[in-house]
Amino acid sequence: MIKIKSKKQSKNKKAQEEVFGFVIIVLIVMIIGIVFFAFSLRRSSEIIEPKSNELNDLLQAMLSYTTNCKMNAEDLSIRQLLRECNNYPTRQCENQEIYMCDLVEDEFKLMLKEFLGTESELAQASVHGYVLNITNPEQLIAIENGQFEGNYFLSSIPIPSLSASSEDIIVELTFYYST
Amino acid sequence: MKRKNKKAQVKIQEMAFVLLAVVFLVALLFLFFARFQYSQLQESVTQVREARTITMLSVVASLPELRCSSSFSSASEIACIDKDKVDVFNKGGNIRKKYTKIWQAAQISKITIDEIYPEGQSYLIYTQEPGESTETYATYIPLCEETTGNLKCVVAKIRITTNMP
Numbered sequence A: 001m002i003k004i005k006s007k008k009q010s011k012n013k014k015a016q017e018e019v020f021g022f023v024i025i026v027l028i029v030m031i032i033g034i035v036f037f038a039f040s041l042r043r044s045s046e047i048i049e050p051k052s053n054e055l056n057d058l059l060q061a062m063l064s065y066t067t068n069c070k071m072n073a074e075d076l077s078i079r080q081l082l083r084e085c086n087n088y089p090t091r092q093c094e095n096q097e098i099y100m101c102d103l104v105e106d107e108f109k110l111m112l113k114e115f116l117g118t119e120s121e122l123a124q125a126s127v128h129g130y131v132l133n134i135t136n137p138e139q140l141i142a143i144e145n146g147q148f149e150g151n152y153f154l155s156s157i158p159i160p161s162l163s164a165s166s167e168d169i170i171v172e173l174t175f176y177y178s179t
Numbered sequence B: 001m002k003r004k005n006k007k008a009q010v011k012i013q014e015m016a017f018v019l020l021a022v023v024f025l026v027a028l029l030f031l032f033f034a035r036f037q038y039s040q041l042q043e044s045v046t047q048v049r050e051a052r053t054i055t056m057l058s059v060v061a062s063l064p065e066l067r068c069s070s071s072f073s074s075a076s077e078i079a080c081i082d083k084d085k086v087d088v089f090n091k092g093g094n095i096r097k098k099y100t101k102i103w104q105a106a107q108i109s110k111i112t113i114d115e116i117y118p119e120g121q122s123y124l125i126y127t128q129e130p131g132e133s134t135e136t137y138a139t140y141i142p143l144c145e146e147t148t149g150n151l152k153c154v155v156a157k158i159r160i161t162t163n164m165p
Helices: A001-043 A052-064 A077-085 A100-116 A119-123 B002-061 B070-076 B083-090 B094-098 B100-106
Strands: A066-071 A073-079 A128-135 A139-146 A151-160 A169-176 B107-118 B120-128 B135-146 B148-161
Touching: A001 B002, A052 A077, A052 A100, A052 A151, A052 A169, A052 B135, A052 B148, A066 A077, A066 A100, A066 B148, A073 A077, A073 B148, A077 A100, A077 A139, A077 A151, A077 A169, A100 A128, A100 A139, A100 B107, A119 A128, A119 A139, B002 B135, B002 B148, B083 B094, B083 B120, B083 B135, B094 B100, B100 B107, B107 B135
Parallel strands: none
Antiparallel strands: A066 A073, A128 A139, A128 A169, A151 A169, B107 B120, B107 B148, B135 B148
16 A cells, blocks of 8 residues: 555656656746847847948048148149149149148048047947058058958949050059948 | 546646647747837838838939039039028028929928037028928038138038938
């Protein structure tokens, strides 16, 4: 009699243990599922990404910017300065004692800093690095700032040379951004 | 009899848990699927809206009432916006009213142009009460003015706010 009772008790206990184990498994699956779902929700938060056509427009607008550098009593744009710099690397502005090549580099540095921020501001921003390369095809100007990793947009604008003796200029701007 | 009842109870309990787990897993799978579909849909909606607004940006920038005249453009070599024309729109009056229908048809609620390099004036081309949901897109443009035979351009940002359906 005692033997039968203890056998029945042990069977009940085993069944209880089985149910308990199953509940634990279900709970674990639920927790994993919820964590995974919450993670997928968090990942989909919006990141403001730069647009490639915006970059192209920016480069075009920068090239059209008129500086205070005069030649033949006319203020020259960055595009015109680049052409002058390409043809006559040692030419200076009429109203300032500065080489046109140096002025172009300074203006680009200032503009890019104004639009994208300083190095510390870049580290926090979506666009975390940029490279500006101006070639003819030899390197005329190279400006870079921030980190050059992750995805990137590249905009390239050719500036045809107006003189037969010099090569065309290629202005290339690359933005590195995080997703 | 009692033993049989208890065994049946345990089996029912087990079944209930299994059903609960199955329902939960199916619900979870459905949620993932819905989430995936929703993000895909959202992405394509954003792309369509973006394309539309970018088109609007270039349409606005190339309007003869705003863009530089052809003699200007040959000097700057690219399309630019005439500062004097923008100034007229900024003053409001009849000219702004005349274009209201065009902007309304394109679901545009605001157009502004800001001089950003060097920092300067802001111009309001058009504004109306915005809708419940709006989106703003911007791009860079050269803003030029002709001064005694000389063309002076600054870098400006054109912003267009559109009402979303």
